Amino acid sequence: MAIPEIEPREADSPDAVIGxxxxxxxxxxxxxxxxxxxxxxxxxxxxxxxxxxxxxWTSTDLVRVAAFLDVSLTDLLPEILVEWERRRRGGENSAPGVVSTSAEPRRARRDSNPQPSDP
Incomplete structure (x- = not known):
């Protein structure tokens, strides 16, 4: 008997999807x-x-479980979770200097923690 893949629902928490x-x-x-x-x-x-x-789930939990079950981390942590987080944030990159792969150009983000310049 084949075990069907479980399609995650966007309403589920990432921890529930991983579970x-x-x-x-x-x-x-x-x-x-x-x-x-x-x-x-x-x-x-x-x-x-x-x-x-x-x-x-901690990263250590996921690494231990993946090794024990002999699966990859991506088998436990589907890419769709990252896509949902991007949509939740409005598609904005969260790290400065990240290059967008979308067709629309994005404005450069200002550093939220500027440091004084050296004399």
Whole structure:
């Protein structure tokens, strides 16, 4: 029986989307929450909270889970989350000097923390 991919919903939090992806791979690899808890150094209840999106995933959590499940980070952290964040911010780049790949030119951003020049 094939396991269908779960399409994330934009209303879901990133942590919930990641939790759904981890749960999918957990099922595919026949891994228990107890085993994931051992990998993450927590209790099964902590894993349950992460899987449901109630508790956030750290970068260390994601690296450990990806290694344990033998998947890539992009299998757990879909690119769509980045796209949603860009839309939420109105498409604005958040880092100065980032070059847009869109057709419309963007205004240069001013440094929000200017430093005095050296004498």
């Amino acid at each position: 759904e992806r981890v749960r999918l791979w957990q099922f595919r690899r026949r891994v228990t929450q107890k085993q994931l808890a051992e990998v993450l150094g927590t209790k099964p209840a902590g894993v349950s909270r992460r899987l449901s999106g109630q508790t956030g």
